[in-house]
Amino acid sequence: MNIRNTGILLSKEIIQGPKGFIFIWALVMPILISFVFSVVFGTLFSEKPKLGVIDEGDSQLVQSLIEHDSIIYREYDSETELKEAVETGSVNMGIILPDGFDTALRQGNTTELKAYIFGESLAKDRIIVAVVIGDLLREIAGQEAPVEIESIFLGDEESIPWSDRLLPFIVLMAVFLGGVFVPATSFITEKEKRTLDAVIVTPTSIQDVLASKGMFGLILSVFIGIVVLLLNQAFGAHPLLLVMLLILGAIMAVEVGLICGVFFKDFSTLFAVWKSGGILLFGPAIVYMFPQIPQWIGRIFPTYYLINPIVTVTQRGGSWPDIATNVFILIGIDVILVGLILLSLRKTRKLAG
């Protein structure tokens, strides 16, 4: 392999690459998805029950509900709006507070409360909403809790919010879209347009071509990975460790991309593989999203050894000793893939020859 030739080809990739759709797609998609997930779905995936309220008077309950941490409060202007919100599941329960509600409650008069319940809401959500409302009403009525509660936490596990559960998916998307597609499509294009034949009759070798395309994919992949981690505020404690992980992950992605580029004759084939084989890459992210799935299943997938260290560092405060084993496995996978690329080079030489 000639470093100078590789450098020249890499500069060509850097100039030509951004003009292609795949480059824009690989760059924009993860950032867009990350943005959508964090802004929109970050709140939608919250496991807190949602309560909709119409306040026909000026109830003190409203302010207490707004400030309460156990539920998400939403206000509605009309009963029609409230019923629609309950029917579609926007809120788990909707209540209508009549005018003079607080006064009646304080005076100990029987007070009527109209409640709409979303039929698909979980039993535990209904209980949470009911006990929260009950407690706040007792506060308004001036009742004092006849008990002292001491809460003790056991174990050292932490609950994982949805915004965190989605991070592995977003990171994999960031690293693998650019890492796989940019080198793969670039190589396939060279084969389709027969420019590869032209290049290798010059002093440039197939290795130079592959290395330049791989380098370009690697740079893009690591860059998007860092951007996505920054967007998700997950670049905190050990940035160097995270960059190292992203580089190792990007190497895996690029190697997969180069193998695809060598073996597949056209884009249709590449996307057909992505359609079904993509699950092999995103498997650990799906397992991580749903803790009910046995977590050992994640270990079957090669990308687990990228995602697990990233999650350990960004979400569990882990450092090198906690991730070392998985990082070495990741390096091992990268080395095996290098071997596969070297094997695939034989095929490339045949193609070029």
Add this chain to the structure above:
Amino acid sequence: MNWRIIRALVSKDYSLFFRNRFYSIVTVLGIVFYIAVYFWMPKSVDESLSIGFYTPVPFPTIEQADEEGLEIHFADSQEELKDAVIEGDYIAGIAFPADMKETLMAGGKPKVTAYFTSDVPLEYKDAIELLIKELIYERTGQELDIAVKEEILGPDMLGMQIPPRDRIRPMLAVLLLIFETFGLASLVTEEVERRTIQALLVTPVSITGFFISKGITGVSLAFIQAVLFMGVTGGMNNQPLIIITTLFLGAVMVTGIGFIIAALSKDFMSVLAWGMVTLIPMFIPSFGVMFPGAVTGWIKYIPSYYLIDTVHRVANFGAGWSDIWTNLLVVVILDLVFIWIGIMLLRRKTR
């Protein structure tokens, strides 16, 4: 229109597709993976709060609290209670003091200990604490004088919630349909780009025959995969005829969209570019099924809503023709519109 020619064109497309052993294997593998994803997903919903109690003296209010959504268990000792919480048997363990009755009678505040695992969501911890308070309020006879008039909107799914795997099923079925759009669009684009369409049109093949053959290829490829997926995952246990009709209409819809994409594209990359722009919004309605309330009324402007909503309501709620006929009517109209636009655009392109 010569049906013999159309049959020949369709069988040509099919043989091209399946002659490529790689394509055929990948197509089969694709369905297998989607089915695997379905079976990986949780098959039940845990909608109860499981709470353990340690009560050194009898506490009748607790048994009365054993309602839908609460699973009440009793431990013989505080240590057993703590172990069960650590093991994850209960979301919380509540230990009442032995002198609780005396303390309450003396007007004092008994000290109750609540054990939680450290990963308990905040809302559950707060709710359990409030529940303890409510139990003691009831025990001391301090009832709230409120008459709650409840109305359940929609089918009451308490105790029979739809598991995540069944919520994701409509999305996976429609995903299979949608991905075939790319295949069809690139098939048509290739014919146009390689000018084989011109070659075909100088034979007795008419432009209508060409579109019909491509349409049949696209519809059948998408439809067979989606039906197979729904069949294996139990999606056709309720009203199979409606599901089949819906998937067929869905396959026609994606074929129409495939024609439009093909007309706008000049090569595979532009098929992909237009495909992404057109098809990504088609996934959005499935979020409304997976996470009820996640999307609002605007979702009805996305054509795939009517497919996903129908599959969801029929497969998961056993809806019948009378419940979903309006959805199917909208899908039929959209099918006609998409196919018409697609053919018009392609006609202009091939002229």
